[in-house]
Amino acid sequence: MSVRATVRALPTLMKVGFAEAVAYRAEMLVWILATTMPVIMMALWTAVAREAPVGRFGEPQFVTYFLVTFIVRQMTGAYAAWEINYEVRQGTLALRLLRPIHPLWHYALNNLAAMPLRLLIAVPVALLLLGVMGRHAVTTDPFLWLLFAVSLFGGWLITYLINALLGVLSFFMESSLKAVNVYFALYMVMSGYLIPVELFPRWLRTASDWLPFRYQIGYPVELATGVYGHGAALEMLARQAGFVALFWAATAVFWRQGLKRFAAYGG
């Protein structure tokens, strides 16, 4: 399917994807509860900061950081690895391959279709943040907000492409779910989701600059909380774009090679 045709099909695919995302109301509620980890981390770290600040983080900074983290995680979430894994092993990927739309586009649109639902949760949290902490808790620089918007998309792209790559590995590994678990553990720690990257020991912080995880969550959060000047912010954005390109290329190569091994089991 050409890019133009995909764009034309986009509204319908998003609409159907959204209908799927909200099909189970109870599951939706559980999912909302499952995304509250930053709130727990906020409680934990503010308790620590009550004794004495940790680096530049006092109680208000921790509250701001984890509320923004919550929003960023909502806006960059993707879960294609599980879907692809399941469909490769069960052979149901065959049904996607029969349609004139690239399956990786289709998974991406399915993931994006859940975004309005995610906004339903993210927007009240953003309003709460502004209400409780005041507008100066976050950056007031419009240029950084512009970069923040771009970085959210970049963060989502990296998250989705890593998911797709891990899913595609199931062509070669029979199941790549263990690899997904390893990725997820690294992602939780290294992205700044549980601990701000600024609080990492120096060597780990340097390492995180050259790993993709920080660009999924930490970098957008740091942009919104005003950590960077324009130059540093653009440099980080370039690195984020580099990771997008890297994972895009890797996913495309592994997909092409993997498809030759697809056995379309069952049926």
Next chain:
Amino acid sequence: MIAVRDLRKHYQVHKRPPGLLAAVRSVFHRTYQTVKAVDGITFDIGAGERVGFLGPNGAGKTTTLKVLSGLLHPTSGEVNVDGHTPRRREDAFLKKITLVMGQKQQLLWDLPPAETFEMNRAIYGISRADFVATVKQLTELLELGDLVNKPARQLSLGERMKCELAAALIHRPRVLFLDEPTIGLDVSMQAVIRNFIKAYNEKNGATLMLTSHYMDDVAALCPRVIVIDKGQLSYDGDLDTLVERIRPEKRLVLHLEKPVDAAALSTLGKVVSHDAVRAVLQVPKDAVAATVSRALALGVRDLTVENAPLEEVMSELFSRSRAEREEQAKRAVGT
């Protein structure tokens, strides 16, 4: 429309015996076996033909259909479907074909089939007017009614299969690959699906390739059959000739006026089944007329002359090719 030349599809399959020790051993050392799912088949199918693709379980039927629809890359050989090489999966090719797998579903599980139809409309780039006309036609032919507005998971198997067929045909494909489309359905639903497939073929001139273990499907839909076994072609031709070749005898089905003992019937021909006033006899084709006139003397209320059931014909064909293969293997060991 479809041309297949010396098609082969071989898989490497990991083999290990059962048990804990074998499981641990397989972590360090794996043995693989080559399975020849399709092993050098050649055939052509013309536009608008309806062809039954038959064979026992594991014969290579589904693998062949998956190669033809571009899902699997062949190990070797050439495949052409309406001017396309399927493994390239070009959009123009995908818009011309459909593959319906009776054991897999494309319907969105949690949503009504109407949503899947709408999604396919967007993906295949169908205009709204064409889409409305096609859905109307499919709804009438398949008697879908309000089914399309119920979540797919709440539909019965038969209802779901009707909707699956509709979803697979929204883009009006010219080539239909149907893999066990009536599996698990009751007799009346099988008939509905069969009638629909035939009507679609006649109305749209679509080419149809069907696999099914229900011989009624094949008999009703396919004037031509291709039989494969262990990945190799064992018959390609019209169904009647196949029956003639494998079971040249005819079946006389007698409904008698009063019970007749088996000894009296056995003088007419081989008794296939007999219960009080109904008997089925097998007689040579050229003896049918004579046997019928002798049977009438027994007091017959109704009489029909039939071919042997297709199930029996196929079972005979498969056992013959198995025996031939064993014979060949013995000869190979002997040399």
